[in-house]
Amino acid sequence: MMSKIALAALALSLSSMAFAADAEAYKMADTDQDGMISATEAEAVPGLVDQWAEIDVNQDGQVDEAEFAQFEAN
Numbered sequence: 357m358m359s360k361i362a363l364a365a366l367a368l369s370l371s372s373m374a375f376a377a378d379a380e381a382y383k384m385a386d387t388d389q390d391g392m393i394s395a396t397e398a399e400a401v402p403g404l405v406d407q408w409a410e411i412d413v414n415q416d417g418q419v420d421e422a423e424f425a426q427f428e429a430n
């Protein structure tokens with residue numbers, strides 16, 4: 357039986373692994389490395405263009421890392 361502390365530590369390490377994977381995917385998608393994913397860059401990411409209007413929460417025509425993390429979480 358795992359202690360609550362061990363479970364909490366496990367949950368924390370799993371969530372930071374998921375975050376690292378998101379950050380890696382984000383870097384891959386940001387082909388010009390300007391820190392934002394443009395609509396053009398999004399065309400290379402499966403599913404991203406389809407959900408663009410929902411993902412681009414602030415409607416600035418770019419997807420930032422927080423918006424992308426939300427997309428990855430769905």
Ligand SMILES: [Ca+2]
Pocket residue numbers: 386387388389390391392393394397
């Ligand atoms: Ca970019």
